[in-house]
Amino acid sequence: MKRKVNLQEFLTGRALLDTEIPVEKEVLEDSVQKGFVVKIEGLVDGRCMRCGNSDKHFLGEYPCFRCKTVCLYCRKCIEMGRISSCSKLYTWVGKPFTWPPSRCHWSGRLSEQQMDASKKIIEALKTGQDLLVWAVAGAGKTEMIFGGIEWALKHGKRIAVACPRTDVILELEPRLKAAFPETSIATLYGASEEKHVCAQLILSTTHQLFRFKNAFDLLVVDEVDAFPYSMDAELQLASKEAAKLDATTIYLTATPTREWQNDYFSGKRNGVHIPARFHRHPNPVPTMKWIGDWKKAISKKQVPASLHVWLSKQKNPFLLFFPHIELMNQALPLIQQITPNSLSVHAEDPDRKEKVQMLREGRIQGLLTTTILERGVTIKAVDVVVVGAEDKTFTEAALVQIAGRVGRSPDKPDGKVLFLHQGKTEEMIQAIKQIVTNNRIARERGLLDG
Amino acid sequence: MSFLKNLENLFETKVDKCLVCNNQIESTFGWFDIFCERPIRKLCLKCEKKFSKIFGDICRTCGRELRHLSIEYYQDGKCMDCIRWEKNNQQFLDRNTAIFNYNDFMKEIISRIKYRGDYKLMGIFNDLIVEKIDFFKKEEFIAIPIPLSEERHIERGFNQAEAFGKACGFHMIHALSRIHSEKQSKKSRSERLKTDQVFRLESLNLAGKKILLIDDIYTTGTTLQHASRILKVQGGAREVHSLTIARS
Ligand SMILES: [Zn+2]
Ligand SMILES: [Zn+2]
Ligand SMILES: [Zn+2]
Ligand SMILES: [Zn+2]
Numbered sequence: 001m002k003r004k005v006n007l008q009e010f011l012t013g014r015a016l017l018d019t020e021i022p023v024e025k026e027v028l029e030d031s032v033q034k035g036f037v038v039k040i041e042g043l044v045d046g047r048c049m050r051c052g053n054s055d056k057h058f059l060g061e062y063p064c065f066r067c068k069t070v071c072l073y074c075r076k077c078i079e080m081g082r083i084s085s086c087s088k089l090y091t092w093v094g095k096p097f098t099w100p101p102s103r104c105h106w107s108g109r110l111s112e113q114q115m116d117a118s119k120k121i122i123e124a125l126k127t128g129q130d131l132l133v134w135a136v137a138g139a140g141k142t143e144m145i146f147g148g149i150e151w152a153l154k155h156g157k158r159i160a161v162a163c164p165r166t167d168v169i170l171e172l173e174p175r176l177k178a179a180f181p182e183t184s185i186a187t188l189y190g191a192s193e194e195k196h197v198c199a200q201l202i203l204s205t206t207h208q209l210f211r212f213k214n215a216f217d218l219l220v221v222d223e224v225d226a227f228p229y230s231m232d233a234e235l236q237l238a239s240k241e242a243a244k245l246d247a248t249t250i251y252l253t254a255t256p257t258r259e260w261q262n263d264y265f266s267g268k269r270n271g272v273h274i275p276a277r278f279h280r281h282p283n284p285v286p287t288m289k290w291i292g293d294w295k296k297a298i299s300k301k302q303v304p305a306s307l308h309v310w311l312s313k314q315k316n317p318f319l320l321f322f323p324h325i326e327l328m329n330q331a332l333p334l335i336q337q338i339t340p341n342s343l344s345v346h347a348e349d350p351d352r353k354e355k356v357q358m359l360r361e362g363r364i365q366g367l368l369t370t371t372i373l374e375r376g377v378t379i380k381a382v383d384v385v386v387v388g389a390e391d392k393t394f395t396e397a398a399l400v401q402i403a404g405r406v407g408r409s410p411d412k413p414d415g416k417v418l419f420l421h422q423g424k425t426e427e428m429i430q431a432i433k434q435i436v437t438n439n440r441i442a443r444e445r446g447l448l449d450g
Numbered sequence: 451m452s453f454l455k456n457l458e459n460l461f462e463t464k465v466d467k468c469l470v471c472n473n474q475i476e477s478t479f480g481w482f483d484i485f486c487e488r489p490i491r492k493l494c495l496k497c498e499k500k501f502s503k504i505f506g507d508i509c510r511t512c513g514r515e516l517r518h519l520s521i522e523y524y525q526d527g528k529c530m531d532c533i534r535w536e537k538n539n540q541q542f543l544d545r546n547t548a549i550f551n552y553n554d555f556m557k558e559i560i561s562r563i564k565y566r567g568d569y570k571l572m573g574i575f576n577d578l579i580v581e582k583i584d585f586f587k588k589e590e591f592i593a594i595p596i597p598l599s600e601e602r603h604i605e606r607g608f609n610q611a612e613a614f615g616k617a618c619g620f621h622m623i624h625a626l627s628r629i630h631s632e633k634q635s636k637k638s639r640s641e642r643l644k645t646d647q648v649f650r651l652e653s654l655n656l657a658g659k660k661i662l663l664i665d666d667i668y669t670t671g672t673t674l675q676h677a678s679r680i681l682k683v684q685g686g687a688r689e690v691h692s693l694t695i696a697r698s
Contacts, residue, residue, distance in 0.1 A: 057467045060570030062613070065603045075568055082567040084607065 007031055010198050011092035013158065013215025013242075015040060015050065017081050020211075021090060028090065036094035042087035048074035050083050051210045052237045077210055079190070091213055099158075099200035102182035104150040106143070113274050113447055114144050120272045121148035121250055125218060130249045132264055132271035136438055137254045137404025138378075140278040142172065145220055145250065146179055153183060153200070157217035160202040162209055162239060164226045166190065167376055169203055172222070176203060206235050212242035219243045224251040225397050226375065254404060255397035258430065276442035280449045281413035283435050283442075284406045286386075286399070288428060291420035294388055298327055303334045306420055310385060311338045311366075316415070317359055319377075319384045320368045321402055323391035328368050331387075335368065342366035345373065374401045381412040389419035389428055399431035468494035469574050470559065493574045500555040501578065504548055504697065511541070512671060513548040514697045535675065542678035544689050546668050548697035549579050556696050560666055564610045572613045575695065583618045583693065591662035591691065593620035594681075596673060597649070599628040614695055615664040622664070625654045625685070626677060648676045657686035668694045 005022050021028060031037040040049055047054040053076035064071035067086035074083050083089070110118060117133055124131040125148055135141040145161070152159050161176070163169055166189045173187050186199035188208040202212070206221070219239060243249060256264070263269035277283065294304040303311070320335070322328035325346050332344045341364045345355045352372070358364045360379050367373070371393055384405055386394060394402075399419070406415035419428055442448050468475050475494045507516045509524065511532035516524050523530045535541040550556050562568045586593070595612040603609055615622045626649045661681050663674055678690040 057472070060568065062567075062569035062608045064607050065609070066607050071607065073567070073569070075570065078566050078568055082607070 006097070007037070008092060008094060009097040011037060011090060012097040012198075013092070013212055014198070015089040015091045015213040016211060017042075017083065017087055017089060019081060031094075032090075036092060037090050038093050039088040039090055041085070042083040042089060043072050043074065043085050046072065048077060048083060049089055050074070050080070051077035052241070053077065080208075080210060098156050099153075099184060101156060102153050102180060102200075104146050104153075104179055105181055106146050106179040108143060110143060111140065111278055113276065113445075114140055114278070117141075117144040117272045117274055118147035121145060122151050124148075124250065124270065125151055125248045128246050128248055129270050131251070132256060132260060132269055133250060133252045133274070134256050134261075134264065134271060135252065135254060135274035136277060136283055137401065138277035138279070138283075138408050139254075139274045141222075141252050141254075141274075142175055144274075145252070148218065148220075148250065149176075149180065149201070152218045153180070158200055158202075158215055159218045159220070160204055160209065160212070160216045160242065161220045161222065162202075162204050162206045163222040164206050164235075165223065165375070166205055168222060169205055171376065173203055176201070206239055209235075209242040210238045214241070214244050216243045217247050218250070219247055220250045220252060222252045223375065224253045225255050225257060255400045255434075258396065261434075273441070275438035275445070276447035277408075277413075279410040279413050280447060281407065281410075282439045282448055284403060284415055284417050285435050285439070286403050286417035286419050286428075286432055288389070288419045288421060288424060288432075291387070291422055294420070294422060295327060298331050298334065301334060303331070303338065304387075304420070307385070307387060308338065310418065310420075311335065314339065314366075314383065317362065317364075317379060317382045318366045319359075319373060319379070319382055319402075319405060320366060321374070321384065321386045321394075322368060322370060323388050323393045325370055327388075328370060332368055335366070339366050342368065344368035346370045347372045371398055371402075373405075374398050377405060378408045379405065380409045381415065382406060383416040383418075385418045385420060387420050389421040390423050390425050394425075394427060396427045396430040396434065399428060400434055403431070403435060466491070468492070468497055469571050470494070470497040492577070497555075498578075500553075502551040502553045502556070503578075504551055511535075511543070511545055512668060512697065513546045513694075514668075515551065531671065535671065540675055540679075542682055542690065543663075543671065543674050544678075544691055546671070546674065546692045546694060546697070547582055548668055548694045549575075549582055550696045552667060552696040552698035560610075560695065563613070564606070564666065567606055567608070569608055569613055572610075572617045575614065576617045576619070579618060583620075586662050586691070586693065587620075589660065591660045592625075592656070593622045593662045593664055594625045594677075595622050596663060596665040596677060597624065597626050597628050611665045614666060618664075618693070620662070620664065623654070625652055625656065626650070626680070627652060647680075648673070649680050651680050651684050654685070656681060658688050659686075660689045661687045661691065663690060663692040665692060665694045666696070668692070668697045 007023060018028060032039060042049055051074060053074050058076040060073050060075055061070050064084065064086060071084040071086050121131060149159055169187060169189050177185055183201050184199040185201045185203060186197040188202060188204040221239060260269060264271040289306050291304050291306050297304045328344055336342050343355050343364055345352050345367055347370060355367060356377060359367050382405060384402055386402060403417045406417050407413045421428065466475055469492045471494060473494055475491045504515055508514060509516060509529040509532055510527045512529060514529060519529060525533060559571065563571050593615055595609060595615050598609045612622060629647055629650050663677055665674060674692045681687040681690050
């Protein structure tokens with residue numbers, strides 16, 4: 001169904017296929033004639049003009065019935081509607097649409113360090129610089145961006161808050177909508193209904209940024225280190241292209257790469273570091289313990305001794321991280337003999353949310369998990385163990401994130417983090433070093449109580 | 451001429467990543483690769499295992515596996531659906547050959563090809579289906595793809611039945627075209643078969659010929675029966691067989 005939309009509002013800062021634009025063909029062509037809209041080729045020289053892909057594996061050809069030639073098409077972004085050599089992307093080049101100014105209605109109070117970060121974000125916006133916001137898990141990073149968003153809204157600017165993970169987007173949505181009730185906000189992710197809605201403030205998975213070109217004055221990238229953003233150069237390119245040339249990008253992360261950490265400390269990268277949690281207690285520091293050949297033990301249906309000892313003393317709720325799903329599934333029945341109230345969870349588990357909720361409510365004591373729960377999950381009084389911390393899935397960032405699950409509640413700000421390993425890795429050592437450094441800096445700055 | 455050549459080469463792009471899951475395909479080839487040209491692999495073992503090939507006792511007419519059906523649903527090597535076509539004198543298709551069962555994986559693959567339009571993915575079939583199609587090639591069948599309506603064809607850019615035929619290496623003749631759109635009417639399937647004309651026969655003499663219809667899935671068989679009827683009644687074809695990727 002073609003509904004009535006304002007083309008200027010709909011197409012400002014976007015590059016869309018005709019099938020994505022809800023106006024009659026004649027209306028669209030008329031705007032092209034009048035010079036408000038330009039048509040861009042879908043693919044140029046073997047490169048997709050929407051997602052930037054030029055990898056041969058992600059390109060295909062077909063005998064095209066529409067243009068009667070062999071058409072090249074992009075497989076990389078095909079989920080967003082196939083783009084072929086004979087497709088055109090339409091983009092608005094007339095006077096850009098402007099949204100009425102709106103403001104922030106959040107009435108909470110920022111901590112001293114949140115306030116500092118908020119000021120730095122606004123400063124970065126005013127001077128058109130990029131900024132790294134390195135904030136430990138539990139620092140309250142969402143509230144820190146409210147000030148910057150309000151400043152941008154007041155100046156008629158357009159904003160995108162993007163994150164690689166849909167979970168995070170869904171969690172952010174109600175908080176942003178509550179803080180900015182007058183602002184037009186659209187949430188975009190794979191299955192979202194609002195895909196074709198246009199708004200001033202866009203909340204989006206990094207993937208969906210492909211639909212925008214030269215649109216944003218402020219781009220906030222949350223969890224910049226999280227898969228797949230950190231691994232996919234094309235996604236990074238997409239977020240660059242979605243932003244205006246003079247845009248400010250704010251990179252939010254609890255675990256910047258070692259390179260970014262060094263660049264920050266040496267002053268090469270503009271940044272703000274928030275080393276302490278909102279509740280002013282230190283970040284729990286992991287301990288390391290030898291576990292022996294744990295894979296062999298599990299295959300012989302034994303729980304490795306050090307894990308057995310830990311579990312039989314455990315009173316609090318716990319998360320056990322495993323590097324591989326197969327080993328985790330083999331371990332579950334063995335662990336249930338020690339702590340019967342345990343379940344396991346993995347990425348494709350349809351009951352994922354329900355199981356986490358059960359742990360939160362104390363209906364189960366323990367949850368065995370793959371790295372899927374390394375981020376975003378908060379459970380009061382939880383302790384965590386990483387089984388096989390030497391595995392290559394457990395990078396420095398992953399281990400710091402996992403440790404970040406512990407001690408989140410102000411009523412219970414401490415807890416145990418244990419790395420059970422079959423040989424210490426550089427990643428484990430760096431992770432612990434990062435946490436210790438955060439605590440030291442926090443103490444020096446007077447951000448910790450007691 | 452170069453257009454035709456291009457078509458032949460369509461499925462020959464060098465790929466070392468799995469077309470389905472995009473993971474690197476672990477090579478099982480040895481040192482002779484250095485001297486011989488390595489065959490191109492399009493599917494990883496993990497994905498290949500997810501296909502369910504049709505085998506064992508099958509319905510003589512529609513090619514579905516019989517062993518999953520309860521005993522009252524087949525008789526003399528034919529399933530009840532096919533027996534019903536016969537009883538109503540609507541059985542024009544001599545035999546369908548389907549390669550795979552329509553499991554969740556197959557459902558995903560077909561929808562990725564058909565609805566998302568990922569033509570290249572059809573290439574995964576050319577290594578998987580060799581044995582069953584050799585017969586049709588030796589017997590000199592005339593291969594005819596089930597056509598799409600003009601409107602749908604423009605929308606998709608290609609016809610998935612034709613793409614499948616091409617992946618099998620058939621030289622196809624476009625002897626049929628659609629009159630109606632594919633949208634299913636509210637009439638029952640026997641009503642539809644009696645009253646509606648779905649296809650038009652393009653002027654071609656098929657008298658006494660053996661035909662192989664090509665389609666993506668055999669679901670109820672209605673489409674293939676329609677096509678078979680016109681090919682036999684109007685075109686004078688002697689036999690009409692069909693080949694589909696899957697039997698649902
Ligand atoms: Zn693309
Ligand atoms: Zn084309
Ligand atoms: Zn695969
Ligand atoms: Zn049958």
